[in-house]
Amino acid sequence: MLRRTILKVGAAMALVTSLATVASAELSGPVNYVIPFGPGGESDISARMQQPFFKEKFGQDLVVSYQPGGGGAVGWASLNGLSSDGQTIMGVNLPHIVIKPAQKDVGFKTEDLNIFHMFHFTPDAIVVTADSPYQTLEDLVADAKANPGQVTISGSGKASANHLAQIKFDKMTGAMTTYVPFKGTGAAVTALLGKQVKAEWGYTTVGAAQGDAVRMLAVAMEERHPLFPDVPTFKELGYDMVGGAYRGIALPNTASDETTKMWSDMISAVNADEAFRQKMLDAGFALLDVDAAGMDAFMAERKEEYLKDAREAGLIK
Template sequence: MNKRLLSILLVAVFLLSIFSLNVMAEFPEKAINYIVCFNPGGESDLTARAQQKPLEEVLDTDVVIQYKIGGGGAVGWSELVQAKPDGYTVAGFNLPHIILQPLVRDNPGYDTKEIKPVFIFEATPNILAVHKDSQFETLEEFVNYAKENPGVITLGGSGSYSANHLGTLEFNQAADIKTTYIPFTGSGEAVPALLGKHVTGLMTYTTMGVRHSDEMRVLAVAAEERVPAMPDVPTFKELGYDYIEGAYRGLAAPPGTPDDVVQKLAEANLAVNEMPSFKNKLQDMGFQIINMGPEESEEFIDDRITYYEEILKEVGLL
């Protein structure tokens, strides 16, 4: 290679690096589209709406909420992995949903590892809830009836192959009962089904138990310890059932999104999570605040893939 050509190449590389630095320094230059994959009124929507203004403040740009509903979140995540990897399209993601669907469905439209985690920011344990006028006042009464009437009890929940769906199967196994799971497109749709007495109960999240405390009776929570927002509700473990399950939620970007863009988005999420007004608001609603950056989130997802593969085998789905 002659000296002239080498010089041209070096200048080109230098200019390209300067251009890239300038682009990153300016990100974001325009509005960011935030895809919510579940119905309005559910946990993903509540979180995104609570984050919207604080994120706009931190990133100094508009954050536009878009709904892409269906397939237990798969419709939105399928669109995410096909989006331009420039940081201007992101989506809320849920565990175990993004793991379970590619494991049990032939073609959900995405692979778990295609979804690039930016930040995991909150979690909600499962709860078992019934209507406030239900005949079931305790978990023991619920289980006894389910044993005497296999398959008669219907439990609504958010999505198929989700934390609510898998949680129902896990509790069925732990309690040696049979209930029928009814999937809805989000918690926001499942709750009215219970309040209208179209289902026996819900396998839903702590947030719904807090939000609708006057309309439903929560029999137990699937957490290691009692949840501060509902201190009178016992855990399944307290009542003799080895059952812990729930959802983790975070923000994701398309595959191939530059790491420095991902890092800037992650730093913005952390800044929002550390705002006392935001943190207190979510905790009062029944959310558990979590701070996992890109690398920690990726490692956590890898660990959960192994964990959920084992559970799916135990409940007969793999």
Template sequence: MKSRRTFASIVGMIAVALAATGCGGGGGGGGEAGGGGAADEFPQKRLEYILPFDAGGESDITARLQQEKLAEVLGQTVNISYKPGGGGALGWSELTRMAPDGYKFMGSNLPHIILQPMLRDDAGYETEDLKQVYIFQSTPNALLVPADSDIQTLDDFIEAAKANPGAMSVGGSGDFSANHIGTLMLNDMAGIDVTYTPFSGTGTAVPALLGGHVDALMSYSPQISQLGDQVRAIAVATEERMPGLPDVPTFVEQGHDLVDGAYRGVSVPTDTPDDIVQKLADAFEEVNQDPELVTAFEEQAFVLENYGPEEAIELTEERKAVYEDLLTRLELVP
């Protein structure tokens, strides 16, 4: 497990102001009552875990696995709700306008929160507007075709794409998302031109594949086991084969250095006091150590991650550099 460094900071003037007005922490949790920080009495009421994607996708599955344990650790009910749209952009835009008290936190994904503000004029937020609390899992990209497809291997896929430039469609979850950039990476590395078709989430992308509306899906590793014999996984974007998916070859072993996917965590508005952020981060770290959750992650091909607030920023900067390099070469950066 990666070590989590303490996100050390003093609430300072923010806490003083909250204490003076009595509006901190949503229900008395803010301010410096009794000399403590804003998190001393947080939380004192129900929390809302908002997902900016459709129900049924990887973010939803993860949140459902976390929900009961998270409520136990925080001592309050945790309600899950959904605000899909724009590959997550609608929700993240609204998050920037929510009260910065910690009572509403939202699922946030890399590379989505990097790519959308970088490439869309209408994203409605900037990466820095979201204060990342914790990154708790990742899912590598995986290229899937219907089980009855003539495509058996990655070489078959590339050959078909070269024979019909621009004609093959690859669906995925969201615009300017991990699935989207994974498709761009494959186009770049293999010298092909397939058309990426975005859906509002995995929950809508999968039916499009099974219904024959797209030729393939750039999805995530959990879909391989969830869809079973309905699909054929022709490549997964990891350095080595995943222990839970030993029969699925990697892009790397098939001659293409494509190693990428989505990192999932939660974020809050940027003005949320640091000690409340840390209390939430501590809760997610504790949940990530629950044996039942760890087993469930492994069984569903999620990769357990532990990035606290500072580490999440570092990872974001690292991935941003990779994506900027690719998109600049593809002349896609405005």
């Protein structure tokens, strides 16, 4: 077993060394990593976490810049007009890149985006304050059934991962909650802590950031998050919900297959780093490993589900 472990580690190190050689030949300098939102959000936070690991492995800096507007649409609409030489990459988010172009013309279509890696997601979670009367998820459901529309739940924007989760959950439970959209997770958390709402459709990252000030009633994962071993999954409680806000990276669609594969392999190497994975888990994220080869199948499945939920909710036609 020790010999197999040594061989496995050696092979991984050889792959990173090989990738580093390719990257040093292909990348002419620092990489512009565009985040299509303002600073401070979870897309920004995760990009900052990637920076030192990318530098260590491939010898180049990921220089984060921002292009906010239209909930990401301004950046994504500009992506394919950027240079295809591999020196510029851009963060992408689900369900945003599916729902926005389905609602109206926002300057891009989902299939126009050359997404080469999905590296994590922030699992949906129902969050309440530490002193909330809701001790369990069933407490909240019972109140929502007894008092239709009176259980107010904050979330990050309309037609967002939070909003779609609320719609799906109400349908599954037969309850009627009232979703209150805010501009961003931070504002939704502030509304919860200020008792403007009774709960929040947030993420596991909210639980990690707020600590003892909040309590999570359930998380939308296949298995419990290692940072929150006492918080049940929705599936454990009888609700088939797994999902959240997914994050990945894209290149202009004029980038060559070779450049796309190089970037997919490099981000895969960062994502496989145990120190990086632990850092992400400690912040409340959940790891995801979808490379360029698996992207079409992954996106087809996610797109079908998002559009179905959005149509049923009247968010799109």
